[in-house]
Amino acid sequence: MKKFVTLFICFLFFSFNSYAQSDFLEIFEKSEMKFDDLMDDIFFEDLDNNDLKDIVIQTNTLKNKKLLIFFQNRDGFNSAPSQILNMDENAIIFDVGNITNQYPGKEIVYLTSSSLRYYYLKDNFYNPESIKLIDISSIFLSPSPESPVRCEFIWDLNEDKLDELYVLKPNYLTLLSGEKNGVFKETQKIGLNPIFSIRSPLRFSSEDLEVPENFSQKIITRVPVLYFEDFNGDKRKDIISIFKDKIKVFLQNEKREFSKEPDFEINLDILSEEEKKKIPPPSYSVDAIDLNNNGLIDIVVSKSQLQTMGSLSKIYIHLNKEGKISLTPDQILVNDSAFGHPAILDINGDNHKDLIISEAKMGIFQILKVLITKKLTYENAIYLGQSGKYPKLPATKVKSKIRFDFEKLERTEGEIAYFSGDFNKDGIKDVLKKIDEKNMLAIFLGVSGARKKIFSKKASYRVKAELPSEIIIEDLNNDKVSDIIFDFRRDEKKKLVLFLSK
Amino acid sequence: MKISNVLKAEYEIYRKSSLVKFISIITFSLSVLFGFIIFHSSSFTGSLSFLALMKGYENGFNFSISLIYSIFNILIFFMIVTASTTVSDEAQKGTLRTILVKRLKRRELIFGKSIFLLICFFTLIAIISLLSLAVGGILFGFSDISEKNYIIHSNLSLFYNYFLSLFLMIFPISALINLCLFFSVLFNNNLMSLISCFGVNFIFYIFTELDFYKYLFLTNYILYPLKAFQKMAQGLPLVWSPQIWYMIIVTVIYLIGFLVLAVIFFRNKEIP
Numbered sequence A: 001m002k003k004f005v006t007l008f009i010c011f012l013f014f015s016f017n018s019y020a021q022s023d024f025l026e027i028f029e030k031s032e033m034k035f036d037d038l039m040d041d042i043f044f045e046d047l048d049n050n051d052l053k054d055i056v057i058q059t060n061t062l063k064n065k066k067l068l069i070f071f072q073n074r075d076g077f078n079s080a081p082s083q084i085l086n087m088d089e090n091a092i093i094f095d096v097g098n099i100t101n102q103y104p105g106k107e108i109v110y111l112t113s114s115s116l117r118y119y120y121l122k123d124n125f126y127n128p129e130s131i132k133l134i135d136i137s138s139i140f141l142s143p144s145p146e147s148p149v150r151c152e153f154i155w156d157l158n159e160d161k162l163d164e165l166y167v168l169k170p171n172y173l174t175l176l177s178g179e180k181n182g183v184f185k186e187t188q189k190i191g192l193n194p195i196f197s198i199r200s201p202l203r204f205s206s207e208d209l210e211v212p213e214n215f216s217q218k219i220i221t222r223v224p225v226l227y228f229e230d231f232n233g234d235k236r237k238d239i240i241s242i243f244k245d246k247i248k249v250f251l252q253n254e255k256r257e258f259s260k261e262p263d264f265e266i267n268l269d270i271l272s273e274e275e276k277k278k279i280p281p282p283s284y285s286v287d288a289i290d291l292n293n294n295g296l297i298d299i300v301v302s303k304s305q306l307q308t309m310g311s312l313s314k315i316y317i318h319l320n321k322e323g324k325i326s327l328t329p330d331q332i333l334v335n336d337s338a339f340g341h342p343a344i345l346d347i348n349g350d351n352h353k354d355l356i357i358s359e360a361k362m363g364i365f366q367i368l369k370v371l372i373t374k375k376l377t378y379e380n381a382i383y384l385g386q387s388g389k390y391p392k393l394p395a396t397k398v399k400s401k402i403r404f405d406f407e408k409l410e411r412t413e414g415e416i417a418y419f420s421g422d423f424n425k426d427g428i429k430d431v432l433k434k435i436d437e438k439n440m441l442a443i444f445l446g447v448s449g450a451r452k453k454i455f456s457k458k459a460s461y462r463v464k465a466e467l468p469s470e471i472i473i474e475d476l477n478n479d480k481v482s483d484i485i486f487d488f489r490r491d492e493k494k495k496l497v498l499f500l501s502k
Numbered sequence B: 001m002k003i004s005n006v007l008k009a010e011y012e013i014y015r016k017s018s019l020v021k022f023i024s025i026i027t028f029s030l031s032v033l034f035g036f037i038i039f040h041s042s043s044f045t046g047s048l049s050f051l052a053l054m055k056g057y058e059n060g061f062n063f064s065i066s067l068i069y070s071i072f073n074i075l076i077f078f079m080i081v082t083a084s085t086t087v088s089d090e091a092q093k094g095t096l097r098t099i100l101v102k103r104l105k106r107r108e109l110i111f112g113k114s115i116f117l118l119i120c121f122f123t124l125i126a127i128i129s130l131l132s133l134a135v136g137g138i139l140f141g142f143s144d145i146s147e148k149n150y151i152i153h154s155n156l157s158l159f160y161n162y163f164l165s166l167f168l169m170i171f172p173i174s175a176l177i178n179l180c181l182f183f184s185v186l187f188n189n190n191l192m193s194l195i196s197c198f199g200v201n202f203i204f205y206i207f208t209e210l211d212f213y214k215y216l217f218l219t220n221y222i223l224y225p226l227k228a229f230q231k232m233a234q235g236l237p238l239v240w241s242p243q244i245w246y247m248i249i250v251t252v253i254y255l256i257g258f259l260v261l262a263v264i265f266f267r268n269k270e271i272p
Helices: A002-020 A206-210 A273-277 A364-373 B002-016 B019-039 B060-084 B088-093 B095-101 B106-140 B155-168 B170-186 B190-208 B224-233 B243-267
Strands: A028-034 A039-045 A054-059 A066-070 A083-086 A093-097 A107-111 A115-119 A131-135 A164-168 A173-178 A184-190 A195-199 A218-222 A225-229 A238-243 A246-250 A264-267 A283-289 A298-307 A310-318 A331-335 A343-345 A354-359 A375-383 A396-405 A410-421 A430-435 A440-444 A461-464 A470-474 A483-487 A495-501 B145-147 B150-153
Touching (some): A039 A483, A331 A354, A343 A410, A375 A410, B060 B106, B060 B170, B060 B190, B088 B095, B170 B190, B170 B243
Antiparallel strands (some): A173 A184, A195 A218, A225 A238, A283 A298, A298 A310, A343 A354, A375 A396, A470 A483
16 A cells, blocks of 8 residues: 555656656757857847848958848748848948838848948848938947947837938937838937037056057047837827936927927936935936836836945836826835846736846845855846836745856856746746756746746746857747747857747 | 742842943943944945945934844843853852742742843833934934835834834843743853853854744844834835744744743752
């Protein structure tokens, strides 16, 4: 009888385990892409408008500014790039968008010091010679010897299925609208200007004089962060500009024109006079996002102060009430940990944004502990939002850790959790954990309707693999199931590994 | 009736001894020291001043609780020294036999000593708390903890939770006193009693560092009510439950357990 019971328990244990921890490759198909140069940047865009996202890789070489384009078809990706596009040497920034109806795919538009130019897609191939769109000068004066930077300056602001472009000039922001034949002209000037400052060297030494760059004055140009979302509930996209703690809103009217001067302006005064005097002053970030799913952009401010005897961090929630943001926050969340920028996304699929805050207890003793163990343990605290209100305490905390190599001054390995993926198509975000010590990737599924233990305790899927430093989660094949991309950029490996959902 | 006699006798013993004076001097010195730091905080760099210790919002409650918290860390040491030598000291001096001759039951002596030490230390904490609260009120005032017109904690809830946290300190203090009293009964030598008491507390402290076991050890709860209110005074959320229930259950177990053990061991103890 005892033997039978033992056997039965063992059977239950193993059958439960085998059910609970399925192989990763049951739901993903692995593929690998190789290229000759080191990767500098990567982005995902449906270039050929076939509802499947293609991969564009910028390679890091000073000789050529290259874009490696991997088109996706119904069978997935090829291991070699579909096209290698040598970009114009004069390109400073670039973006991708539908600026003309003349060609079937999206155009790659770039800005030089004197003009806007583009590459168009025809027969699944970008023409190697770019076409001039318009002569224009901007704050970008000369190209960098490095790869051009991808900046999002193409948006469909008037929602006519054709994208507009905006370019920052020294005094204003100019909007360029196009006709269907691709002829563009400057249509609007908006009173939004970049901020210039001059940086002088702190001191000179005899060695500095040998290198002119070390004693030259530099003009630093800082641009506001722009959001294009509805601010006043008229279902039209407005321009929300955030520079430090100052917010300016330019509304779009019925004629699809933007106000030249800000319709709404607020200075959040995030740092008090005392805080400004502190060395270092508290760090802060400002986000514009719709928290309560009412279609209006709300403001989330996070502020963190590292102190000798411990840290204190705060999150201020300013809800948008009929196109007005009040200086008095609707909620302040205070925490005695240090944290950076909070991740804001809908974890439990209720269309209300939740907060993921990476909290690390930081004080003199914790810093000493990190220096001795070369390891930092932190917790990802998840606050589930309800109509823009957040509970005092998080629903759950997911532990992560990072190991450091102080000789190379970089993080080496650790246990990192990613929250942006939904791997079982239930609309609830799941946790993907990259466990470097075990060379393992594990998925903990999100639990439907849970308000406390919102992720499964045991990993539902796991796989052993050669792990990269970074992982990207993106739905490439548009099946509402997230795919996983191994980004070996920091590992200096010339490859990309994809786990595409089946 | 008999316990009240023990309380009187204990009072006489401690009144005559210099220990109470010593504790008062230490407490006074610390208060003066902190006072000095506060008034000279502007000459320190931001992170070294007492105001930085009182991180978060500057108010009377935060000042008071930060001060009590700092003093209490030192007071625990004296609490252990006093309670762990209360019986062994008398055994060493030979006065224990004289006390027990006076028709006093051994059980009553232990209860009396336990209650006396609790009253003694709790009164001390209450005096320091009220004094520091008064000083905090004068220096920083009592007001809602608010920022940009958003009230994080109201004045009323701060007052209520301040006194609640002080009241809840009865549990860990009495548990610690009884634990020390047990070691005092166990040995006839002050040094042995002290070493074992500090040793056990040190082992408990190590276990407190372990995530899973920490809930079982008294050292995890010694400063818990003060720590919880300190967070509230800094503007952090205060949620008593369920941690406070764990504290009450565990400390009551320690309190009763070590008191019963002390009585049992003392009943069978040979008095030198």
